[in-house]
Structures are given as structure tokens and as C-alpha cells.
Amino acid sequence: MSIIVEEPPAAPSTPPPPERPSLRQSNVSFSRRLRDRLATGLMGLSFIVALTPLLFVIWYVVTNGASQISGDFLTGDIPFQYRAIGPGMGPAVAGTILITGVASLMAIPLGIMAAVYLNEYGKQGLTARFLRSLVDVMTGVPSIVMGLFIYSIWVVRFEDQTAFAGSLALGCLMLPIVIRSSEEMLRLVPDELRNGSTALGSHRWRTTVRVVLPAALPGIVSGAMLAVARAAGETAPVLFTIGIVFNGRSNWKLFEPATNLSAQIYRNAPQPFPGAVDRAWGAAFTLVAMVFILTLGARFLSRRFATEVS
Amino acid sequence: MDSSPSLTHRDRGARIDSAFRWTALLAGLTVLAILVLIVVSMTSESMDAFRESGWKFVTSTKWVPNDPDGPQGPKTPEFGALTFIYGTIIVSVIALVLAVPVSIGIALFTTEVAPRPVQRAVTTVMDLMAAVPSVVFGLWGVAVLVPAIPGFYDTVADWVSPIPGLNAIFGSGGTGRSFMTAGIILGAMITPIITSLSREVFATVPRSDKDAALALGATRWEMIKGAVFPHSFGGIVGAVMLGLGRAMGETIAVALTIGSSVQIVANLFSSGDAMPARIANNFGESSGVHRSALIGLGVLLFGITILVNVAARAIVARAEVRFRGVA
Numbered sequence: 230m231s232i233i234v235e236e237p238p239a240a241p242s243t244p245p246p247p248e249r250p251s252l253r254q255s256n257v258s259f260s261r262r263l264r265d266r267l268a269t270g271l272m273g274l275s276f277i278v279a280l281t282p283l284l285f286v287i288w289y290v291v292t293n294g295a296s297q298i299s300g301d302f303l304t305g306d307i308p309f310q311y312r313a314i315g316p317g318m319g320p321a322v323a324g325t326i327l328i329t330g331v332a333s334l335m336a337i338p339l340g341i342m343a344a345v346y347l348n349e350y351g352k353q354g355l356t357a358r359f360l361r362s363l364v365d366v367m368t369g370v371p372s373i374v375m376g377l378f379i380y381s382i383w384v385v386r387f388e389d390q391t392a393f394a395g396s397l398a399l400g401c402l403m404l405p406i407v408i409r410s411s412e413e414m415l416r417l418v419p420d421e422l423r424n425g426s427t428a429l430g431s432h433r434w435r436t437t438v439r440v441v442l443p444a445a446l447p448g449i450v451s452g453a454m455l456a457v458a459r460a461a462g463e464t465a466p467v468l469f470t471i472g473i474v475f476n477g478r479s480n481w482k483l484f485e486p487a488t489n490l491s492a493q494i495y496r497n498a499p500q501p502f503p504g505a506v507d508r509a510w511g512a513a514f515t516l517v518a519m520v521f522i523l524t525l526g527a528r529f530l531s532r533r534f535a536t537e538v539s
Numbered sequence: 540m541d542s543s544p545s546l547t548h549r550d551r552g553a554r555i556d557s558a559f560r561w562t563a564l565l566a567g568l569t570v571l572a573i574l575v576l577i578v579v580s581m582t583s584e585s586m587d588a589f590r591e592s593g594w595k596f597v598t599s600t601k602w603v604p605n606d607p608d609g610p611q612g613p614k615t616p617e618f619g620a621l622t623f624i625y626g627t628i629i630v631s632v633i634a635l636v637l638a639v640p641v642s643i644g645i646a647l648f649t650t651e652v653a654p655r656p657v658q659r660a661v662t663t664v665m666d667l668m669a670a671v672p673s674v675v676f677g678l679w680g681v682a683v684l685v686p687a688i689p690g691f692y693d694t695v696a697d698w699v700s701p702i703p704g705l706n707a708i709f710g711s712g713g714t715g716r717s718f719m720t721a722g723i724i725l726g727a728m729i730t731p732i733i734t735s736l737s738r739e740v741f742a743t744v745p746r747s748d749k750d751a752a753l754a755l756g757a758t759r760w761e762m763i764k765g766a767v768f769p770h771s772f773g774g775i776v777g778a779v780m781l782g783l784g785r786a787m788g789e790t791i792a793v794a795l796t797i798g799s800s801v802q803i804v805a806n807l808f809s810s811g812d813a814m815p816a817r818i819a820n821n822f823g824e825s826s827g828v829h830r831s832a833l834i835g836l837g838v839l840l841f842g843i844t845i846l847v848n849v850a851a852r853a854i855v856a857r858a859e860v861r862f863r864g865v866a
Contacts, residue, residue: 257756257758261758261761262758264758264760265758265759265760265761267760268759268760268763269652269759269760271644272644272645272647272648272651272652273648273652274644275640275641275642275643275644275645275648276644276645276648276661278641279641279642279645279665279668279727279730279731279734280664282668282724282727283664283667283668283671283727285679285683286671286675286676286679289679289682289683290675290679293682339566339569340566342562342563342565342566342567343563343566343567343569343570345563345566346560346563346564346566346567347567349563350560350563350564351564351567356564356567357567360567360568360570360571362852363570363571363574364570365848365852366574366845366848366849367570367573367574368848369781369784369785369788369844369845369847369848370574370577370788370841370844370845371787371788371789371790371815371840371841371844372788372790373788373790373815373818373819373837373840374577374581374788374837374840374841374844377581377818377833377834377837378576378577378580378581380584380834381580381581381583381584381834382576382580385584401573404569404570404573405570408567408570432552432553432555432556433556433559433560434552434555434556434559434560435552437559455670458670459670461672462670462671462672462673462674462675463672463673464672464673464674464790464791464819465673465790465791465815465819468819468822468823469822469823491672491674491791494674494675494677494678495674495677495791495794495795495819498674498677498678498681498682498795499681499795506682509678509682510678510682513674513675513678516672516674516675517671517672517675520670520671520672521667521670523670524666524667524670525663525667528663528666
């Protein structure tokens with residue numbers, strides 16, 4: 230290797246070395262030390278470079294968005310005209326919660342069951358390995374393709390854009406994420422627990438339901454929360470599937486057209502009217518707050534889980 | 540359980556066990572079902588456009604949904620996606636060029652340099668960055684970055700104008716909505732993904748390799764060059780390709796900042812369009828063959844991202860196997 234090209238350790242072969250070589254940093258040649266410091270500095274700098282856009286985005290979202298938030302903003306109707314000034318994102322807030330919630334109700338149980346199959350039954354068998362690679366493939370499917378998929382298979386068939394269609398699209402997006410993270414967590418459960426349960430006479434399903442799943446629960450919940458956060462912020466899958474509403478009449482109705490925060494941001498952001506852009510910032514603040522709470526909650530849970538397991 | 544369980548006969552529990560197993564397998568198989576349905580339903584919905592355009596769908600640069608009052612009167616619609624494929628590649632490459640060095644830097648910083656508490660803080664920040672919705676980056680891009688950046692572009696364009704080659708890539712002009720603007724935002728969005736993947740790759744370098752390098756008198760940077768990089772090259776290539784797959788499919792932030800013009804130009808500061816952005820911006824007011832062509836773009840995007848992802852995973856898997864063989 231090229232590491233020791235400069236300054237090979239001077240080790241006289243025959244007579245015993247009079248002095249031990251000094252291992253202090255100051256004994257390393259200046260140019261090598263300089264290069265080391267420079268590289269370390271660049272690594273730290275790259276973190277700062279990556280931090281910049283995040284801080285910028287948070288700063289603008291907070292300064293432009295926080296002042297928009299009020300009871301009226303969170304529950305009032307959306308103005309029908311972009312140029313109107315003033316609050317109203319109620320249907321979008323309700324839509325985000327409803328659509329993401331129903332998507333989670335579909336994707337999380339299904340994902341956990343699939344993970345149970347992969348880790349408790351299939352293991353390294355052919356079926357399980359095949360399914361795992363399919364999950365990888367599905368993770369890579371772009372979110373807009375999920376939207377087009379549900380449009381092609383559901384909206385075209387029933388000629389209706391509904392909140393439920395949006396939930397289907399978001400559910401498809403969440404499913405592989407939930408499977409991956411749940412399987413990862415099930416793998417962390419020590420085999421001693423399984424063997425103990427089996428030795429007491431439990432069947433595998435009982436072991437899974439009573440011992441393995443409870444042990445992995447905090448980790449699974451944490452992974453599911455990250456998936457929910459991801460889905461709540463997605464725009465592309467809902468653009469063609471949920472339609473658009475402005476008033477609160479169809480709030481919380483699953484089989485009616487709906488709207489959500491991300492779709493509203495997308496519609497309002499490029500408008501030349503300050504009223505619309507202000508509403509977009511307000512919606513962005515609401516959405517980012519929701520997503521960050523979910524993400525930080527998930528991290529908190531997963532850290533507690535990690536210390537518990539080890 | 541009060542009665543002692545039978546250890547030799549199949550009892551009720553065994554039947555439940557088998558039912559449970561099949562339910563779980565069925566849940567796993569929904570993934571297969573969804574993937575098959577994606578291919579079948581989207582291909583059938585886009586058949587009209589594919590039949591009309593044939594191979595021109597991927598080789599032509601003309602995208603004319605309807606042109607009722609063209610110079611020669613009404614024309615039949617034409618659909619060639621090459622412009623959008625070009626745009627997707629350009630924007631993704633810009634994003635990668637910006638994101639990869641930064642991501643690898645952060646990954647090295649967390650695995651090799653930073654003490655525990657700093658490591659945790661960096662990971663939290665990266666998680667939050669990954670959690671910021673695409674549309675929020677898009678809103679920031681269109682409301683803050685787009686108005687602010689044309690001056691910067693003009694300065695760069697002036698600066699490189701005497702240099703042939705560079706002055707074609709960094710030309711002046713434009714409204715701020717451009718390949719470059721979209722690429723910068725996309726770069727910020729894929730940084731956390733590439734960072735966390737690279738971190739996992741660097742974490743697989745054996746402690747003994749690193750200790751050996753340090754024991755030979757290497758500085759930390761020399762240790763990274765000599766022990767960490769050679770070991771993780773394959774994994775990093777895979778991580779970058781997974782980032783590329785994500786960048787190509789990213790829709791909303793690009794849709795808001797790329798400028799939506801159908802043109803192939805070398806100038807990175809001028810506007811263009813990418814596949815997912817074209818779908819998002821035009822689907823609402825499309826109908827008939829146009830809509831079918833947009834779904835066709837989706838099929839194309841699906842195919843390309845799947846190829847990139849599968850190739851990436853194959854590279855990662857091969858690299859892992861080789862490492863195991865060595866260690």
C-alpha cells in the first residue's frame with residue numbers, strides 16, 4: 230500500500246536501536262499532517278454544506294408559514310380564487326390526516342405480516358429471497374408511478390377521484406418501507422426468546438404473536454412512523470387520484486373527492502398572487518410540523534428500542 | 540395453558556399455525572401482485588400512445604399534444620419522449636455531482652472522525668432532511684431560489700464566457716427556472732439518502748484493517764485512503780446508483796423549478812423538462828392520446844428506475860460477496 234511511501238521507519242538492522250522512534254504527532258512530516266487536517270476539515274465542511282439548504286428551508290417555512298397559522302387557517306374553507314387573501318386550508322388538513330391514516334391502516338398490518346413471513350417462516354428459502362428482491366424493486370418505484378398506477382387501475386375503472394384512491398396510492402408507497410423496516414426489527418429479536426417460547430410448548434404463530442412481535446414492537450412502530458411521515462408529505466401519488474375540493478362539506482368522507490396539504494402547496498406555490506403563496510407557506514409549515522414530529526418521535530422510540538435490545 | 544399440550548399429534552394449534560403461515564405468505568405476495576398490476580395496467584392504459592408513435596416514442600424529440608393552428612393547419616399529435624429523457628438525465632447528473640462528494644464527506648465524518656454525540660446529532664439532522672417533503676423543497680425553490688439565482692447564473696456565465704466548451708454549458712439568460720436550479724434542489728434532497736447508504740458501507744470495513752493502517756504510522760486520512768476506500772468502492776458505487784434511481788423518479792420539486800420547456804440544450808442555466816415533471820404538470824389538463832402518452836412516460840420511467848435499482852443492488856451484492864471471500 231502507498232501509505233508508508235513517505236518516511237519509512239528508519240530501523241537499523243544490526244545494532245540495537247539507541248532510541249525508540251518518537252510516535253508523537255509532531256514527528257509526522259508537515260505535508261502529511263497538513264493533508265490529514267485538510268481532509269478532516271473538508272469532511273466537517275461537507276456536513277455544513279448539507280446543513281445549509283435544510284436550515285434555509287426551515288427558516289423560510291417558519292418565518293413565512295408560522296404567522297399564517299390560526300384556528301381559521303387549520304379549519305376554514307380554501308378560497309376558491311388564488312388571488313384571495315386570507316386563511317383557509319381546512320379541507321387539506323382533514324384530507325392529509327384521512328388519506329394518510331387510511332393508507333397506514335392498509336399498509337402497516339399488511340407490511341408487518343409480510344415481514345413476519347420473511348423473517349419467521351420463509352427465512353433464507355427461495356420464496357423469501359425472491360420476495361425480498363421484489364420488495365427492493367418496489368422500494369425503487371418512483372412515487373409518481375404509484376399515482377399513475379392507481380389512476381390506471383382504480384380511477385379509470387370507477388371514473389371517480391376519491392380520498393380512498395389516494396390512500397391506495399400512498400399505501401402502495403408505504404408497503405415496501407414497512408416490510409423492510411419491520412423485518413429488520415424482527416431480525417434483532419434474539420433467538421433465545423423464540424426457543425424459550427417453543428420449549429414451553431407454543432406453536433410458532435403463538436410465539437410470533439405473543440413473544441416476537443411484542444419484543445420488536447417499539448422498533449416496528451418507529452419504522453411505521455417514518456413510513457407514515459414519508460407518505461404524508463408525498464404529492465405525486467395523490468395529484469391524479471384524489472381530485473380537488475375547496476369547502477369542508479366532504480371532509481372526512483372516504484369515498485368523496487378530497488384535497489391534501491401537499492397538493493395545495495403544489496397548486497399554490499407557482500401562483501403570482503401573494504395570497505396563494507402565503508397559503509402555500511402556511512400549508513408547508515403545517516405539513517413540516519406533522520412530518521418532523523413523526524420523524525423525531527420515531528427516532529426517540531428506535532433509540533429506546535436499541536438500548537433495550539442490547 | 541392449563542391442559543398439557545400434545546407434543547406428538549397435530550392439534551388445533553398446528554392448524555392455526557399453518558393458517559397463520561399462509562396468511563403471512565399471502566401478505567408477502569401482495570408485493571408481487573402490485574408489481575404485476577403496475578406493469579399490466581399502466582401498459583394497457585398507454586397502449587394507444589405506443590401504437591400511434593411506435594419506436595418514435597423513445598427516439599423522437601417532438602412532443603406536440605395538439606397543434607390546431609400550426610403553420611400547416613391542424614396536425615396529428617406527436618409524442619417523442621427523448622427531450623424529457625435528456626432532461627431527467629441532466630438534472631439527475633447535476634444532483635449527483637453536487638450530492639456525492641458531500642454525502643461521502645459526511646459519511647466519513649460520522650464513521651471516522653466525529654465523537655458519539657456529534658454522530659447522533661448528524662444522523663438526526665440527516666433524518667430530518669430526508670423527511671422534508673419534496674413539495675416543500677419545491678416551494679422554497681420556486682419562491683426563494685428561483686427569484687434570487689439569475690444574477691448568480693449571469694455572473695458565472697460572464698466569468699466563463701471566454702472559455703470554449705464551458706461557455707456552452709454555463710450560458711447566460713433565463714428566468715432562474717432551469718436544469719441547474721432543479722439539480723441543486725434535487726442534490727439537497729438525495730444527500731441524506733446517499734449519506735446513510737455510504738455510512739452503512741463504511742461501517743462494514745473491518746476494524747482490523749483500519750487498526751493495521753494506523754499501526755503502520757498512517758495518518759487518519761491515509762488510513763481512509765488505504766483501508767476504507769478500497770474496501771468500500773463497490774458499495775459506494777451501489778449507493779450512488781440507488782441515489783440516481785431516487786433522483787430520476789423525484790417529481791414535484793423538479794416540476795416546480797425546471798421551467799417546463801420542451802428543448803434539448805447544453806446550457807444548464809436554461810429551462811427544460813424531465814419525465815416525472817412533465818407528467819405532473821400536464822396530466823390534469825390532458826385527455827385521450829395525450830393522457831395515454833403521459834402514462835407511457837410513466838411506464839418508461841418505471842422501466843428505467845427499475846433497471847438502475849436492480850443494477851445497483853447487483854453491484855452491492857457482488858461487492859459484499861467479494862469482501863466475504865477476502866475476509
